[in-house]
Amino acid sequence: MSTLRPLKILLVDDEPLARDRLRTLLGDIAAQCPVDIVGEAANGLQALEALHEQAADVVLADIRMPGMDGIELAAHLGRLEKPPAVIFTTAYDNYAVQAFDLNAVDYLLKPVRAQRLLAALQKVPAQRPDSALLAGIGQAVRGGGRTHLSCHERGRLLLVPVPEVLYFKADLKYVTARTVDREYLLDESLTHLESEFADRFLRLHRAVLVARTALAGFEKAAGDDAEAYGWALLRGVPEKLPVSRRQWASARAGLNA
Amino acid sequence: MTSIRHFPATQPLPDWRNFGVMLRVLLGVNGLAALAALIQTATLTDWSERFLDLASFVEPWLLIWLSLLALLRNLLWRLRLRAGQACVMALAAACAGLLHSYAASFNLIDAALARSILLAVAASGLLLIYFELRSRALSPAQAEARLAALNARIRPHFLFNSLNAVLSLIRARPQEAEAALESLSDLFRAAMRDPAELVSLADEIALGRQYLALEQLRLGERLVCDWQLEAVTLSLPIPPLMLQPLLENAVYHGIEPAPAGGTITVSMRQRGDELHVRIANPIPGGEQHAAGNNMALANIRERLALYYDLEARVETVITDTRYEIRIVLPCQRYAH
Numbered sequence: 001m002s003t004l005r006p007l008k009i010l011l012v013d014d015e016p017l018a019r020d021r022l023r024t025l026l027g028d029i030a031a032q033c034p035v036d037i038v039g040e041a042a043n044g045l046q047a048l049e050a051l052h053e054q055a056a057d058v059v060l061a062d063i064r065m066p067g068m069d070g071i072e073l074a075a076h077l078g079r080l081e082k083p084p085a086v087i088f089t090t091a092y093d094n095y096a097v098q099a100f101d102l103n104a105v106d107y108l109l110k111p112v113r114a115q116r117l118l119a120a121l122q123k124v125p126a127q128r129p130d131s132a133l134l135a136g137i138g139q140a141v142r143g144g145g146r147t148h149l150s151c152h153e154r155g156r157l158l159l160v161p162v163p164e165v166l167y168f169k170a171d172l173k174y175v176t177a178r179t180v181d182r183e184y185l186l187d188e189s190l191t192h193l194e195s196e197f198a199d200r201f202l203r204l205h206r207a208v209l210v211a212r213t214a215l216a217g218f219e220k221a222a223g224d225d226a227e228a229y230g231w232a233l234l235r236g237v238p239e240k241l242p243v244s245r246r247q248w249a250s251a252r253a254g255l256n257a
Numbered sequence: 258m259t260s261i262r263h264f265p266a267t268q269p270l271p272d273w274r275n276f277g278v279m280l281r282v283l284l285g286v287n288g289l290a291a292l293a294a295l296i297q298t299a300t301l302t303d304w305s306e307r308f309l310d311l312a313s314f315v316e317p318w319l320l321i322w323l324s325l326l327a328l329l330r331n332l333l334w335r336l337r338l339r340a341g342q343a344c345v346m347a348l349a350a351a352c353a354g355l356l357h358s359y360a361a362s363f364n365l366i367d368a369a370l371a372r373s374i375l376l377a378v379a380a381s382g383l384l385l386i387y388f389e390l391r392s393r394a395l396s397p398a399q400a401e402a403r404l405a406a407l408n409a410r411i412r413p414h415f416l417f418n419s420l421n422a423v424l425s426l427i428r429a430r431p432q433e434a435e436a437a438l439e440s441l442s443d444l445f446r447a448a449m450r451d452p453a454e455l456v457s458l459a460d461e462i463a464l465g466r467q468y469l470a471l472e473q474l475r476l477g478e479r480l481v482c483d484w485q486l487e488a489v490t491l492s493l494p495i496p497p498l499m500l501q502p503l504l505e506n507a508v509y510h511g512i513e514p515a516p517a518g519g520t521i522t523v524s525m526r527q528r529g530d531e532l533h534v535r536i537a538n539p540i541p542g543g544e545q546h547a548a549g550n551n552m553a554l555a556n557i558r559e560r561l562a563l564y565y566d567l568e569a570r571v572e573t574v575i576t577d578t579r580y581e582i583r584i585v586l587p588c589q590r591y592a593h
Contacts, residue, residue: 014476014513014516015418015421015422015475015476015477016477017421017422017425017426017474017475018418018421018422018425018475020425020429021421021422021424021425024425024428042516043516064414064513066513066514066515066516066541067516091413091414091416091417091418091421092412092413092414092416092417093414109417110417110418110420110421111417111420111421111424112421163542
């Protein structure tokens, strides 16, 4: 594939000099591996925007970046219809590097060497690291959950910033995330969301997680309601969320905490 | 150059002019007096009376003895340890003897002279044993702090990112690359220096500036540094690498996680006998970094406690958007 057309590459790193370095090295190895640098981005969010404008074959992504890091970027990219290959770059992330080695995910150690870069580009991985693996590494590297959730809408990838989500509600097949403005359909499981964002969201019901910051208060259900033992009131939106008998005590404790 | 080996807390014969040492002596002797009173009396009301009786003799003795010790501190340090300890006990005995004779001349005391002297020797002996044990307990802590400091000082993340930045400068801007490598080597020289040697405040400030210049190379305009230095004693000896790890923390937790960056403010001013150092950084929105790791802070707290005992203070002031570390160091008596 190297002789047919140049590989389209997106450079993602928050340090301008680190991107310069990659650009220089790609120039050095152009004879063996012709590339076309389609853009640069300083974090995962910018990278997703850039990819929306211009598709790429390979994304060279730093692991640690402010806003959205490289691991989370890769997780979102994995949901694209034609996801680009991701090669991680890192100065020093022991945990991530060990996990990559175990799972045959390609990465480059900074300072990057031209020969290593060439080798990585010549065997651009066909399969993508699975999302559970990325989620685990991401949690370990950044010490918390993702900053954004992604969903598809009419072929577009939409990003929902996690701090804007008021609650998650599970229906038969989908999980909906509610922000002040609108709802999003997510392809996630509630259990997984609960464990990933344990410090931000609280379980109210078998099918409901609420943001602690969105909770305004509780009221007891009138009579013997089968669906809800009580109701949670929210800031910013008029809906009430059902609270199960099982979660009643811990939910109320969560509001006061 | 002054060495960490003279740190008051690690001396078997302590620094009698140090506030923390004085406090321990005062509390220790009064505790012994209270215990003695308790043993002599049957009821709690008698106990407090008996304690007050004792205190009227113990406090003047204690104050005279402590003043003499503070006065003779350097002389005592020059003696061998056992000889110094013997001198401290002899001083205690002499003070007790003199005070006893003085009180006896007014018929205020009816006990035997030898009893007062023996009690003074016993009390001072117990204190010396305490200080010797404490110094032994703290010495391994110091060795550990040293190791931890060596390990925690310069993050590998910073080293490799800096080298990567320098590599990208070499072709385009060779002079900047040279300056960056020079700063990097200064930083490592500082990190590999004997941690027991004290450095001047001026050197520590220069090192901090070099470190931030390297970070600025990587982070560009995301990192803004605001140095607010009033007239301070630049020759003041301080424990090495006191500033740099805190600056590194500020960059790591305050600037790197923020896409738009922020300002690190370093301010120093001298107020009377105290040097006030403040390092402030913004707390970026992603709250997971706010808690941060407090290794560097704990490390510096421990080293300052080893050197100044209770006379240095480290505080953190945390608001929603700002994290500030405040360090207060005593300076006059330490600026030789």
